[in-house]
Amino acid sequence: MKKLICFLLITCLFCGTVVFASEGEAVKTAQTPQEAVGGVTVTAKSAVLMDGITGKILYEKNPHDKMAPASVTKIMTMLLVMEAIENGSLKMTDMVTASANAVSMGGTQIYLEDGEQMTVHDLMKSTAVASANDAAMALAEHVGGSEEGFVMMMNNKAAELGMKDTTFINPTGLDAKGHVTSAYDIALMSKALLQKKGITDFTKIWMDSVRDGKFTLANTNKLVRFYKGCTGLKTGTTDGAGSCVSATATRGDMDLISVVMGCASGKERFNDARRLLDYGFSHFVMYKTAISKNALKPVKVIGGVKPTVTVDTEVLDKIIIPAGKEKKVEENVTIVPDLQAPVVKGQKLGEVALCIDGETLATFPIKAHESIDKMSFVNAFKMLMMKLWCI
Structure with a gap:
């Protein structure tokens, strides 16, 4: 029996076994031949690691494959809301009335009632933290005048950002025919969202509540609690998309954006995102230029x-x-x-x-x-x- 155990241990060492930790623990990655020369592998169908300051791509795997993004879509929804606040057409204290359409979204929600009013601030918090579809739709209809009007705004903004792989059909990310984007495009809109003052006040929240504490919100992005320096940004899970995440983190003067799409499970999604972030922080540094x-x-x-x-x-x-x-x-x-x-x-x-x-x-x-x-x-x-x- 002892010989068998020794044999298995030696086999694992030479095969470069990767051990995935449970939520809250560090991920330990053994050096494989590819990693030994600076590479990194992920289970996701598509992935991108981007420098959040310059937009430089540090890692990519099928970066332009068009795939369903699930609730990662809400990055664009939140970006347009933040722009409306930035240009003065919207305030965090403004009251938004939930429509029958918003209430009917299903999926993850805060269970808005038809005609219920809530501040932009609380709807943004519900969207960023709990990925509430009803909250996202209520914001979209308020900013765009209608769902259709907001979707047009989403696609116009995508074109402005150079998101050539993207077509939005709705503001929530619920599966819809033709609603697609890519890991690269998600990184682009993530970078744009992070530039908005105050957005991480929402995306870094682990636990909070709305309705005067009567409804609890828990962040769907477990990295917010368990990954050092995590600043957000958005998860997504549907039958059509699998498990996805745009995970962002800051350490020192480095900002990284890790996007993974099409993972088989939430655990694999977070492990992949964590591995990419670890790779970025360990293999790259910020260099201060001398020329002015x-x-x-x-x-x-x-x-x-x-x-x-x-x-x-x-x-x-x-x-x-x-x-x-x-x-x-x-x-x-x-x-x-x-x-x-x-x-x-x-x-x-x-x-x-x-x-x-x-x-x-x-x-x-x-x-x-x-x-x-x-x-x-x-x-x-x-x-x-x-x-x-x-x-």
Whole structure:
């Protein structure tokens, strides 16, 4: 018997067994050959790990497969509500009246009654924490005027964000023919939602209540309680979608977005999301760039009404790079020595490239800060008159 146990233990060690912990415990992952070179594996049909600051993809598996997203859809619903609050057309204290349509949603809900009124704040809390379909629909109808009007807003926003794999049919994520998105697109809208001030006040809640404490809310995202630095964001489960989650976390100056879709169970969903986040935090760091636009000198203009043109660049303060490579980053500036007039504002004059071992991590264009006309007889005469007038 002892020999058999020893044999099984040795076999597990050499096969790189992965042990999934129960909720609330750390996940211990043995090194497989793929992971040893920096890779990571997940059980999800589709997955993406994105840097929440720059949008850089750190891991992907079938990132553009179009799949049912279940209640992860509500990320877009909450984004549009937050934008309405941001532009002043909606307030957290506004009262929303539940319609018969909202009440009829079924699935996860807070059991709104037809005609019941609740604040935007409490409906948002119910949507973010408990994934309540009736609360999400009530918000959608209030902001969009109708479900159809809000769905149009959802698809317009998706197009604006570059979500090319997405078509929304409803604001809840309940299974519907043609209601699809991708892991990549979910990461895009998650990044957009996280930029809204105050959203994590909802998405980080573990337990709360509405109706003066009479109805308890428990977060469907277990990582909020059990994963260090978790900031949200949204789970989803339906027969058509399987188990999905967009899990976000912040540690130090790093923000990561882990999206997994089509998992066989909620446990696998959270383990996959956790593995991706662990991978991101252990394999990458934020690098502070040294180049600033103030360090870039003006460029000589030949035949212009001005001898030089000032330049602009939008080099990010920080970018994400592989851990341990901080000292290998090269910041290369390429810019034209001079150029012929006319110069158009925004005209590209060069670029800043950040590289490691010959691989380009990121590039940032250097552009003309202003327009400069070509010198002509008329321009020369005007300049002469201005100079004489000033004298």
